[in-house]
Amino acid sequence: xxxxxxxxxxxxxxxxxxxxxxxxxxxxxxxxxxxxxxxxxxxxxxxxxxxxxxxxxxxxxxxxxxxxxxxxxxxxxxxxxxxxxxxxxxxxxxxxxxxxxxxxxxxxxxxxxxxxxxxxxxxxxxxxxxxxxxxxxxxxxxxxxxxxxxxxxxxxxxxxxxxxxxxxxxxxxxxxxxxxxxxxxxxxxxxxxxxxxxxxxxxxxxxxxxxxxxxxxxx
Amino acid sequence: xxxxxxxxxxxxxxxxxxxxxxxxxxxxxxxxxxxxxxxxxxxxxxxxxxxxxxxxxxxxxxxxxxxxxxxxxxxxxxxxxxxxxxxxxxxxxxxxxxxxxxxxxxxxxxxxxxxxxxxxxxxxxxxxxxxxxxxxxxxxxxxxxxxxxxxxxxxxxxxxxxxxxxxxxxxxxxxxxxxxxxxxxxxxxxxxxxxxxxxxxxxxxxxxxxxxxxxxxxx
Numbered sequence: 001x002x003x004x005x006x007x008x009x010x011x012x013x014x015x016x017x018x019x020x021x022x023x024x025x026x027x028x029x030x031x032x033x034x035x036x037x038x039x040x041x042x043x044x045x046x047x048x049x050x051x052x053x054x055x056x057x058x059x060x061x062x063x064x065x066x067x068x069x070x071x072x073x074x075x076x077x078x079x080x081x082x083x084x085x086x087x088x089x090x091x092x093x094x095x096x097x098x099x100x101x102x103x104x105x106x107x108x109x110x111x112x113x114x115x116x117x118x119x120x121x122x123x124x125x126x127x128x129x130x131x132x133x134x135x136x137x138x139x140x141x142x143x144x145x146x147x148x149x150x151x152x153x154x155x156x157x158x159x160x161x162x163x164x165x166x167x168x169x170x171x172x173x174x175x176x177x178x179x180x181x182x183x184x185x186x187x188x189x190x191x192x193x194x195x196x197x198x199x200x201x202x203x204x205x206x207x208x209x210x211x212x213x214x215x216x217x218x219x
Numbered sequence: 220x221x222x223x224x225x226x227x228x229x230x231x232x233x234x235x236x237x238x239x240x241x242x243x244x245x246x247x248x249x250x251x252x253x254x255x256x257x258x259x260x261x262x263x264x265x266x267x268x269x270x271x272x273x274x275x276x277x278x279x280x281x282x283x284x285x286x287x288x289x290x291x292x293x294x295x296x297x298x299x300x301x302x303x304x305x306x307x308x309x310x311x312x313x314x315x316x317x318x319x320x321x322x323x324x325x326x327x328x329x330x331x332x333x334x335x336x337x338x339x340x341x342x343x344x345x346x347x348x349x350x351x352x353x354x355x356x357x358x359x360x361x362x363x364x365x366x367x368x369x370x371x372x373x374x375x376x377x378x379x380x381x382x383x384x385x386x387x388x389x390x391x392x393x394x395x396x397x398x399x400x401x402x403x404x405x406x407x408x409x410x411x412x413x414x415x416x417x418x419x420x421x422x423x424x425x426x427x428x429x430x431x432x433x434x435x436x437x438x
């Protein structure tokens with residue numbers, strides 16, 4: 001079972017996702033682009049509206065966010081707990097408990113992004129890193145993909161929050177996170193998937209291949 | 220452990236999420252709305268840009284999608300497998316394997332939406348329903364919440380796809396889904412969280428309270 005670590009942003013220059021075209025057997029489901037326009041160029045959100053041909057030849061429009069991709073980190077503390085953040089999420093109007101994560105900078109490889117975000121947001125550096133997997137969190141209206149990484153051998157340092165960034169750090173056990181998920185207190189989808197990875201990895205079902213921070217820095 | 224079934228859309232008339240304000244201890248994280256404008260009124264996507272006061276009094280802008288909410292269903296077949304869909308997801312440019320799901324119609328309670336979407340997209344009706352939990356799938360830029368339901372005692376019937384909707388049905392075991400998740404073939408975040416619920420429920424860790432379809436229809 002070999003999983004390739006994505007070594008660059010999954011979007012090519014034209015922003016098309018680097019995934020092979022659907023197999024021939026998917027022709028009866030496939031939608032074909034006919035035209036593409038920007039309908040929002042925001043400070044933060046970029047939205048396209050495409051005209052597409054449906055499998056039966058009729059036409060429809062598709063509106064979706066163009067996103068650079070993101071990385072999320074499962075930081076394993078030496079005592080077995082994991083490091084999460086509490087951050088105000090304006091669209092939800094409340095503080096959310098979530099694993100550290102951030103958007104890729106232009107041309108930034110996902111693992112580099114993970115290392116940068118962990119340092120900036122938590123002050124921690126890690127002795128070892130592992131790539132877990134990928135999730136697509138809003139397939140109806142965004143091309144965002146979030147790459148999941150694990151970090152261990154953590155050493156605390158000075159965090160470097162972006163201007164206007166405010167967040168608390170919390171250390172939680174797997175059992176606490178499991179209870180929070182059951183009771184709706186951990187409801188951020190990427191964080192639920194991180195908990196899933198943590199549990200499946202600890203159960204021996206979903207293996208990780210670790211590399212040193214030095215190796216990781218070359219990815 | 221009582222979990223209340225949301226009996227109406229979580230958005231009130233003004234679209235504010237029906238969650239109590241953050242506790243006093245979160246004041247150092249809280250952002251306060253100053254002004255709010257629509258910056259995109261699309262056919263499908265509705266985007267706001269708000270001016271907010273940060274905890275330190277400085278100002279920032281927040282752009283986010285206003286979403287009506289959604290429901291996703293884990294349909295349990297009598298032989299132990301679960302029912303999923305294969306659907307072309309234009310933002311990703313490929314066919315995605317995912318649990319049946321759909322957006323709430325205006326004023327539609329999430330469970331009603333789940334029953335409707337299961338019938339429309341798969342043709343199945345269920346003898347019993349259970350509410351599992353909620354996830355927020357894009358907390359940085361969307362107020363979407365997805366309510367998770369389980370359905371069992373399934374009976375096949377005629378599906379009623381919306382015009383322009385094309386999808387295949389697939390029956391998969393928990394073990395197959397687990398393998399797909401490990402290998403990146405199940406990467407849709409809501410579907411990963413559904414698999415997590417399925418596994419934790421079957422492990423006896425996350426209980427479900429079942430109700431008959433008649434009871435469910437009154438919610």
